[in-house]
Amino acid sequence: MSPRLMLVTAGRVLRQVRHDRRTLALLIVVPCVLMGLLAWIYADTPVFDSIGAPLLGMFPFLVMFLVTSIATLRERQSGTLERLLTLPLAKADLVGGYAIAFGALATVQALVAGTFAVYALGLDVAGQDWLLIVVAVVDALLGTALGLFLSAFAATEFQAVQFLPAFVLPQFLLCGLLVPRDRLPDVLHWASDVLPLSYAVDAMRTITVDASAGADVAKDVAVILGFVLVLVGLGAATLRRRTD
Amino acid sequence: MLKNPPVGQPAIRVEGLRVVRGGRTVIPGLSLEVPHGQVVGLLGPSGCGKSTLMRSIVGVQKVAGGVVEVLGLPAGTEPLRHRIGYLTQAPSVYTDLTVRENLAYFAAVVGTPRSGIAHEVTWVVDMVDLGSHVDASVGALSGGQLSRVSLAAALVGAPDVLVLDEPTVGLDPVLRRDLWAIFRRLAADGATLLVSSHVMDEAVRCDRLLLMREGEFLADDTLAGVLASTGAADAEQAFLALVDQARDRAAAGGTTTSEVSS
Numbered sequence: 001m002s003p004r005l006m007l008v009t010a011g012r013v014l015r016q017v018r019h020d021r022r023t024l025a026l027l028i029v030v031p032c033v034l035m036g037l038l039a040w041i042y043a044d045t046p047v048f049d050s051i052g053a054p055l056l057g058m059f060p061f062l063v064m065f066l067v068t069s070i071a072t073l074r075e076r077q078s079g080t081l082e083r084l085l086t087l088p089l090a091k092a093d094l095v096g097g098y099a100i101a102f103g104a105l106a107t108v109q110a111l112v113a114g115t116f117a118v119y120a121l122g123l124d125v126a127g128q129d130w131l132l133i134v135v136a137v138v139d140a141l142l143g144t145a146l147g148l149f150l151s152a153f154a155a156t157e158f159q160a161v162q163f164l165p166a167f168v169l170p171q172f173l174l175c176g177l178l179v180p181r182d183r184l185p186d187v188l189h190w191a192s193d194v195l196p197l198s199y200a201v202d203a204m205r206t207i208t209v210d211a212s213a214g215a216d217v218a219k220d221v222a223v224i225l226g227f228v229l230v231l232v233g234l235g236a237a238t239l240r241r242r243t244d
Numbered sequence: 245m246l247k248n249p250p251v252g253q254p255a256i257r258v259e260g261l262r263v264v265r266g267g268r269t270v271i272p273g274l275s276l277e278v279p280h281g282q283v284v285g286l287l288g289p290s291g292c293g294k295s296t297l298m299r300s301i302v303g304v305q306k307v308a309g310g311v312v313e314v315l316g317l318p319a320g321t322e323p324l325r326h327r328i329g330y331l332t333q334a335p336s337v338y339t340d341l342t343v344r345e346n347l348a349y350f351a352a353v354v355g356t357p358r359s360g361i362a363h364e365v366t367w368v369v370d371m372v373d374l375g376s377h378v379d380a381s382v383g384a385l386s387g388g389q390l391s392r393v394s395l396a397a398a399l400v401g402a403p404d405v406l407v408l409d410e411p412t413v414g415l416d417p418v419l420r421r422d423l424w425a426i427f428r429r430l431a432a433d434g435a436t437l438l439v440s441s442h443v444m445d446e447a448v449r450c451d452r453l454l455l456m457r458e459g460e461f462l463a464d465d466t467l468a469g470v471l472a473s474t475g476a477a478d479a480e481q482a483f484l485a486l487v488d489q490a491r492d493r494a495a496a497g498g499t500t501t502s503e504v505s506s
Contacts, residue, residue, distance in 0.1 A: 079336030088325040
């Protein structure tokens with residue numbers, strides 16, 4: 001493993017995105033538009049203030065999951081992955097490079113969406129505003145890590161795109177947004193305990209209702225970061241130099 | 245650039261290589277030795293196992309049996325990755341980056357120090373004659389230019405062994421001649437090249453030919469040797485004659501020609 005090669009790889013991935021202006025614009029603008037739409041739907045009701053924060057965590061997660069899945073799949077299909085695997089690049093350098101590059105994009109995206117939600121849309125939570133943004137960044141990182149790991153199992157674009165309904169929507173159903181997790185049937189409650197998105201929504205809910213819940217939020221953030229590390233590690237471990 | 249090849253040790257050694265893909269035996273048992281500095285042409289129709297053999301040599305192919313060594317080390321092992329250049333059959337570069345950005349990235353990956361990257365990029369870009377397109381986006385290049393960018397990416401870091409899968413396919417005759425001149429120059433500098441093609445007339449450019457069909461070598465000789473032994477006028481006719489001979493032998497003896505250079 002070489003930090004230099006990891007950074008060089010991250011630089012290359014960011015350069016690719018920079019050449020794709022429309023993707024860059026979509027990455028930054030879409031979560032803001034969705035938050036704006038949400039605020040508009042619930043105008044003159046208190047609902048936006050109660051579900052705005054959890055969804056602020058959800059949108060960057062979804063977008064980064066998709067973008068990362070497709071980017072790594074493209075690397076594999078273009079033959080560049082096969083070339084890289086014959087070169088002195090550790091698997092961790094490649095996966096780490098992707099994680100750094102998309103992590104940086106995710107950070108910008110979550111910062112912009114969070115700032116927009118709080119200052120332009122007036123999202124009002126009990127806890128500190130900056131905590132919202134921190135959790136949104138961590139959620140976006142989680143999307144990147146999940147995309148990096150799962151795309152290893154997608155052989156085609158069709159499969160990669162369907163991993164969203166297959167692996168992300170169940171987490172959305174169980175994360176406590178539709179029915180609070182403690183009111184789910186036991187089996188589903190246990191399942192939701194091991195799904196990372198549950199912790200993202202828990203953290204955002206805590207910030208929404210509790211003015212002094214820094215410690216609880218920190219615990220959730222630590223769990224999510226743990227998932228990120230494990231998923232990135234698994235992503236590197238499941239990459240095979242030799243294929244059929 | 246000559247890196248003192250160890251005396252007596254071949255650049256590439258393959259012994260009893262067996263590859264099974266999707267339940268089908270693609271290579272039943274191949275053996276091969278390539279000495280340093282040789283330009284070896286691997287010729288045969290599409291689907292005969294050329295790419296599979298090359299992937300085994302660069303260490304990205306799962307193999308079912310046998311030994312594959314490059315520069316005395318097991319294929320695909322870490323110390324070899326600085327010393328082997330691999331050109332995949334389909335161009336494998338980033339189409340959304342410029343030529344320079346692509347080559348600078350691959351140069352960094354093979355360990356070129358930061359201060360030497362610009363120089364390395366200029367060197368390979370000149371070699372494949374893409375100097376005027378160095379800041380063009382690769383996606384905007386023609387098919388021939390795209391394959392040259394991919395070739396340039398295999399040449400960064402001046403590897404000791406180059407495994408080139410159909411580097412000249414689809415290129416015009418002038419460009420093909422120029423590329424073969426590059427390959428000869430690299431070999432003169434001490435590199436070892438294994439170059440595949442399904443175009444038999446590339447045979448005249450190689451020091452040695454491996455004619456391959458259905459995962460086996462029909463011949464392993466110089467062009468002159470192949471022509472003399474078959475009485476054919478060119479490589480293509482020689483190949484056809486060898487295929488006929490193998491078929492006759494199989495029909496007569498009921499055995500296949502799997503005992504290759506043992």
